[in-house]
Amino acid sequence: MPTKKTAKKIKNVLIISASFRPNSNSHALCQEVAKGVKAAGNKAEVIRLKDKKIGFCTGCYACQKLGKCVINDDANAIVEKICRADAVVFGTPVYYFSISGQLKALFDRCVAKWPEPNGKPYYLVATMAENMDWDLVKAPLQGFVDCFEGAKIKGFLKAGGVYEPGAVKKTKFMKAAFDLGRRI
Numbered sequence: 424m425p426t427k428k429t430a431k432k433i434k435n436v437l438i439i440s441a442s443f444r445p446n447s448n449s450h451a452l453c454q455e456v457a458k459g460v461k462a463a464g465n466k467a468e469v470i471r472l473k474d475k476k477i478g479f480c481t482g483c484y485a486c487q488k489l490g491k492c493v494i495n496d497d498a499n500a501i502v503e504k505i506c507r508a509d510a511v512v513f514g515t516p517v518y519y520f521s522i523s524g525q526l527k528a529l530f531d532r533c534v535a536k537w538p539e540p541n542g543k544p545y546y547l548v549a550t551m552a553e554n555m556d557w558d559l560v561k562a563p564l565q566g567f568v569d570c571f572e573g574a575k576i577k578g579f580l581k582a583g584g585v586y587e588p589g590a591v592k593k594t595k596f597m598k599a600a601f602d603l604g605r606r607i
């Protein structure tokens with residue numbers, strides 16, 4: 424029996440998968456990250472944005488009084504989960520040297536809980552046809568974490584050279600995603 428001293432705290436890892444494409448490369452990597460998280464004895468939940476309704480932030484700031492957004496869609500519940508998670512992984516295709524618009528829309532909706540979700544590690548997993556300039560790809564997440572005290576980008580997986588749906592499944596990036604999940 425583990426004593427109180429030696430018992431490991433089980434982490435809740437939230438994985439947000441932003442591609443809408445069938446047989447998505449970034450989603451395949453998100454699933455491998457989840458397997459790695461579980462192999463390490465932690466908990467993983469994968470949320471696929473294609474199954475959710477996420478409207479655009481209108482900048483009305485009603486959230487600053489109400490503590491939640493007035494738009495009645497799936498974002499409030501996801502933002503709550505981001506706030507409660509011990510670590511958050513974002514999986515996205517690269518679109519025009521950046522993250523997907525779907526994911527950026529979710530980042531913007533997080534303003535509803537500001538100054539949360541603070542003080543936690545974030546990870547970025549991105550698939551792309553070419554090997555893009557990583558500073559550009561991660562810039563939106565860097566901007567996001569820089570606005571939440573103690574939040575930081577703790578790790579990333581840059582999966583370049585995958586274009587066709589499912590192409591990533593034959594690459595070394597599957598194991599790299601599993602290993603990333605195990606290290607969280």
Ligand SMILES: Cc1cc2nc3c(=O)[nH]c(=O)nc-3n(C[C@H](O)[C@H](O)[C@H](O)COP(=O)(O)O)c2cc1C
Pocket residue numbers: 442443444446447448449450515516517518519520521550551552553554555585586587588589
């Ligand atoms: C609108 C759009 C823009 C894209 N822009 C880039 C890009 O700037 N650089 C790149 O390497 N690949 C780009 N791609 C290719 C995707 O990043 C690539 O196919 C990726 O594997 C898709 O991941 P997914 O299967 O998870 O959606 C773009 C694809 C689309 C549809």
